[in-house]
Structure formats: C-alpha cells, structure tokens
Amino acid sequence: MLSEKVQDLEQENHELKERLRALEEMYGDRGKxxxxxxxxxxxxxxxxxxxxxxxxxxxxxxxxxxxxxxxxxxxxxxxxxxxxxxxxxx
Structure with a gap:
C-alpha cells in the first residue's frame, strides 16, 4: 500500500517536471x-x-x-x- 502511494507520487512528480519543462520552452529564461x-x-x-x-x-x-x-x-x-x-x- 505504501509502495503504491510512493509510485503514484513519483509519477505525479514526473508529470509535473514535464509540464515545467514545456513551460520553460514556451517562455524562455525570462523568469517570471x-x-x-x-x-x-x-x-x-x-x-x-x-x-x-x-x-x-x-x-x-x-x-x-x-x-x-x-x-x-x-x-x-x-x-x-x-x-x-x-x-x-x-
């Protein structure tokens, strides 16, 4: 049960990193x-x-x-x- 939660969190973390990478490509290095x-x-x-x-x-x-x-x-x-x-x- 605990390992399933860890896997879910790792998957969510991976998806969030992909979204962040896509946003950085869109907006460049201008920061905020x-x-x-x-x-x-x-x-x-x-x-x-x-x-x-x-x-x-x-x-x-x-x-x-x-x-x-x-x-x-x-x-x-x-x-x-x-x-x-x-x-x-x-």
Missing part, C-alpha cells in the same frame, strides 16, 4: 517577468510632480525605433528588450 513595457529597457515611464515629489503615471513612451507614444506599462510591442536590472537603473 511578462514581456510588457514596464519590464522593457526601451520604455520611458512618465511622471508627475506633486509638491517636491514625483509619482509615476500610467503612461510612457517607447524609445526604440519609431518612438511609439502613449504606451501603457502593460502594453507590448515588437521592440521588446529585456531590462537588465543594475545596468538600466538611474
């Missing part, structure tokens, strides 16, 4: 970041000033190629380039 503007090195976030502080707005523009305006942080485009944290930070 979606391919949207807020994670793109070409996206320039717009800010507003309130007193002495700046706050991000839900707007920005793309600096790649055709400089698309009025981009939202969750938009996507063909010019996506993964942001390298530590290199793109101001």
């Amino acid at each position: 970041l979606p391919k949207d503007c807020r994670h793109c090195r070409n996206f320039s976030q717009h800010y507003i000033r309130c007193g002495t502080s700046y706050y991000p707005t839900y707007d920005g523009h793309c600096t790649a190629g055709q400089r698309l305006r009025n981009r939202k942080p969750d938009d996507t485009c063909e010019s996506f380039a993964k942001m390298e944290y530590g290199e793109n930070c101001i």
Whole structure:
C-alpha cells in the first residue's frame, strides 16, 4: 500500500517536471517577468510632480525605433528588450 502511494507520487512528480519543462520552452529564461513595457529597457515611464515629489503615471513612451507614444506599462510591442536590472537603473 505504501509502495503504491510512493509510485503514484513519483509519477505525479514526473508529470509535473514535464509540464515545467514545456513551460520553460514556451517562455524562455525570462523568469517570471511578462514581456510588457514596464519590464522593457526601451520604455520611458512618465511622471508627475506633486509638491517636491514625483509619482509615476500610467503612461510612457517607447524609445526604440519609431518612438511609439502613449504606451501603457502593460502594453507590448515588437521592440521588446529585456531590462537588465543594475545596468538600466538611474
């Protein structure tokens, strides 16, 4: 009885590893970041000033190629380039 449960768990583990491998092939090595503007090195976030502080707005523009305006942080485009944290930070 115990060996049957172990075999079931091993089979389930094998199936889950196969699903994970398929997902990694689909999404590549990007980790958990979606391919949207807020994670793109070409996206320039717009800010507003309130007193002495700046706050991000839900707007920005793309600096790649055709400089698309009025981009939202969750938009996507063909010019996506993964942001390298530590290199793109101001």
